[in-house]
Amino acid sequence: IDLKDGPMVMETPPNVLGIIDDAWFHYLCDFGDAGDDKGKGGKYLLVPPDYKGDLPKEGYFIKKSKTYGHWLAMRGFMKNFEHASVVKNMKDHFRLYPLGSAPKEVKWVNTAMKDFSTLHWAATFCHTNPEVDRRCATACSSPCRERSESSSPFHQASLGRCRRHR
Numbered sequence: 001i002d003l004k005d006g007p008m009v010m011e012t013p014p015n016v017l018g019i020i021d022d023a024w025f026h027y028l029c030d031f032g033d034a035g036d037d038k039g040k041g042g043k044y045l046l047v048p049p050d051y052k053g054d055l056p057k058e059g060y061f062i063k064k065s066k067t068y069g070h071w072l073a074m075r076g077f078m079k080n081f082e083h084a085s086v087v088k089n090m091k092d093h094f095r096l097y098p099l100g101s102a103p104k105e106v107k108w109v110n111t112a113m114k115d116f117s118t119l120h121w122a123a124t125f126c127h128t129n130p131e132v133d134r135r136c137a138t139a140c141s142s143p144c145r146e147r148s149e150s151s152s153p154f155h156q157a158s159l160g161r162c163r164r165h166r
Contacts, residue, residue, distance in 0.1 A: 010095070013089045015032070025071065028070065043060045046063050047064045
């Protein structure tokens with residue numbers, strides 16, 4: 001989830017379990033059964049670190065982040081090993097859009113039975129794909145943690161901070 005252009009609204013489905021971590025894999029919030037919406041679904045407002053504008057007083061679970069980039073993981077719960085109702089619930093209810101914009105449907109990608117790496121990309125891979133390069137630039141623009149962190153090239157690349165975007 002990219003907050004570089006401002007706050008994002010995330011509408012969550014009922015009966016899911018989800019988590020959002022910031023760019024450094026630090027916990028930001030739970031949603032769904034373990035979240036503020038208590039499994040009923042809700043609107044979360046994700047706010048970037050430098051946002052100075054007004055925020056709505058009600059209607060959202062407001063989560064202020066220390067970074068611009070975020071990771072989201074979400075799962076639904078099947079009954080009788082049937083996945084169709086879980087997929088429908090996600091497609092019908094999950095939305096992600098800028099604050100002040102109309103909700104848009106999410107483009108879902110079916111990754112079932114496909115090989116792909118879930119590891120962070122290496123700096124050499126970062127610039128071979130325009131979409132990955134854009135994400136790398138977003139991660140690189142996130143504020144650094146105050147705690148000490150490794151300065152090894154591998155560690156920096158694993159965080160999305162490659163030489164090109166330093």
